[in-house]
Amino acid sequence: MTQLYSTLANIYHEMYQYVFDYDKEFEFYDTILKRHNCKKILEIGCGSGMLARRFLRNGYDYLGLDLFNEMLEIARLEVNSDKFIQCDMRNLSFQKQFDSVMITGRSISYVIENQGIIDTLKGVHESLVDNGLFVFGVFEANGIFDNFDDFEQNIEHDNKKIKRISKLKMNLTTGWTYDWFAKYSINDGDKTSEFDDVTTLRAFTKDEILLFLKLTGFTVEELIEEKKTFTIIAKKNNCV
Numbered sequence: 001m002t003q004l005y006s007t008l009a010n011i012y013h014e015m016y017q018y019v020f021d022y023d024k025e026f027e028f029y030d031t032i033l034k035r036h037n038c039k040k041i042l043e044i045g046c047g048s049g050m051l052a053r054r055f056l057r058n059g060y061d062y063l064g065l066d067l068f069n070e071m072l073e074i075a076r077l078e079v080n081s082d083k084f085i086q087c088d089m090r091n092l093s094f095q096k097q098f099d100s101v102m103i104t105g106r107s108i109s110y111v112i113e114n115q116g117i118i119d120t121l122k123g124v125h126e127s128l129v130d131n132g133l134f135v136f137g138v139f140e141a142n143g144i145f146d147n148f149d150d151f152e153q154n155i156e157h158d159n160k161k162i163k164r165i166s167k168l169k170m171n172l173t174t175g176w177t178y179d180w181f182a183k184y185s186i187n188d189g190d191k192t193s194e195f196d197d198v199t200t201l202r203a204f205t206k207d208e209i210l211l212f213l214k215l216t217g218f219t220v221e222e223l224i225e226e227k228k229t230f231t232i233i234a235k236k237n238n239c240v
């Protein structure tokens, strides 16, 4: 598993404020949640709380969940709230509690085995009220596997310069999986530190993700296709 959410959690937090457009992301979820009249929500893979603070500020009854305590510690400080719990998304144990469950930031990519995906989706199903709403994003396998070029990101935060060089490589052990090798170089004034990180991520074909959803009791309302991602809006079937 990657170090990005444990020993490098602070670097993640500093860097991703520039990598993701959290205002735009929040607007996206907010529009869907309002359309479906969802008030009580669970965000899985909430990370360092960048969306949490927006959900809470806008009056949602919010709970954030993440695997890594290091991310949750940052979230609790940032948001000044304890509306977070540590849990693996494969082991959810809520009973019909939420109007909506979201897996944000394509966090389900870290669950690379079929059984893990099934366990996650079943847990989401049990967590939702009848007709509850499930929203999540995944990487799209064709788009990802079409282009494995290396890429470099350079971020400046306060006086810190963060450089990350990423290389992707096919892996295919448990599905449309690939390894992401990242080299971080962090210059903090006069000191430079370097870290290597590696993790395995999973992408999905459209048919695959639709089959997982059918098997776990969801009806897809909308599937939004972008170049390398899908976002899925699905409803819980009440009888499975």
Ligand SMILES: C[S@@+](CC[C@H](N)C(=O)[O-])C[C@H]1O[C@@H](n2cnc3c(N)ncnc32)[C@H](O)[C@@H]1O
Binding pocket: 005, 016, 020, 044, 045, 046, 047, 048, 050, 065, 066, 067, 068, 071, 087, 088, 089, 090, 104, 105, 106, 107, 110, 111
């Ligand atoms: C790309 S980050 C996204 C974080 C946040 N949604 C954001 O947009 O900044 C992926 C998150 O998924 C979490 N994660 C990875 N595997 C997980 C698992 N099995 N259960 C719960 N969270 C997990 C990581 O700790 C990390 O915070």
